[in-house]
Amino acid sequence: MEDGTYAVVEYAFGCHKTDMAQYPNYIAKVMEKYDKGDGYFDLHLIIIYTGDVEKADPVFDCGCLTLRPKQVFLSRIDGEAEFDAIRQKIHSGIVLTDDDLMKLVILPLTVPGTEGKQRMLERIVDLAEQIPDEGQRIFTLSGVIVASDKFINRDYMDQIRRRINMTQLGQLYEKEKIEYANQKVRENDLKRAKSLLNEGIDIVKIMKTYGFTEKELLHLQDENVTV
Known part of the structure; x- marks a missing residue:
């Protein structure tokens, strides 16, 4: 951590001594x-309890060892209210913050029971696919896989991974389309510029119109240049 201390952070579904x-x-x-080995080692144990746990003993004492973890109870988060607030932001075209994205990632864990978590997870995934920003969308989908790994249905996890792969593939396809379109535009501009040069149009005017440099246009005047 920034202050030189260390932390062990764990998600917990139960609070029994065996846990x-x-x-x-x-x-x-x-x-x-x-x-x-300098005699100073400041370590914190942070336990984030899922919606299955509403309270837990603050101290774990087994005689020879005593643990005093810092506790976070996700059951105290109003998951429905947070979900609705983020959904309204997306539908209103408001850019999500990093806090919003992290809330989406952990919201399934605020719900008690495996089935409840799975239902919330599916709602989060559906909502995440409405996020306009590709990076935020992939972050959210990837994040819920990691955070929900202990309870998520394996088949559904594979579905999310396929969605992520398709999103990334779609990005690559769009990039290639844009590059191809830009290349075609440049080729057409080169043809027009060469035609104007052949007609004796002032080279400065052509430079202003098409954005070519003087060096590029002088090359076009060479009959051996292939356009």
């Missing part, structure tokens, strides 16, 4: 990798 037992292993791995 907490996995975190010391994560903490040990982080310390092994990043501890500089």
Whole structure:
């Protein structure tokens, strides 16, 4: 983190002691990798509870080890209100902020139960495809796959991935079409410019009309130039 501290961030669907037992292993791995051995290592455990958990013990004490994680409860987020607010932004043509995109990514996790999460996920995916900006659309679709990995239906995950691939393929196709169109426009402009040169039109006027440099137009005057 910016202040020099470290954090282990985990999403949790439950708050039983057996769920907490996995975190010391994560903490040990982080310390092994990043501890500089100078006697100072500030590490925070942040547990983000999904909509399945409304409260949890703030301290995990197993005798030889005590954990005091920072807790975030997604059940306290009004998922429907957030969804409607972002949907209105999209339909009104308002550009989404980074916060809006992150909310879309985590909204499925605010709903309790696997089926409820899946339904919200499908609504998010449908809404994401209405985002005009390609980058934001791909970010949202990719983000929900990562955030929802533990509960998402595998077949539906494959569908989302195919949508992402098709979006990226569509971008490439559009880019190629634009490049091809620009090339054809330039070729036609070159033909017109050469014709005007042959008619004795002032080279400066041609430069202003078509945006060619003097060097390019002088090359056109060479009969061996292929247009």
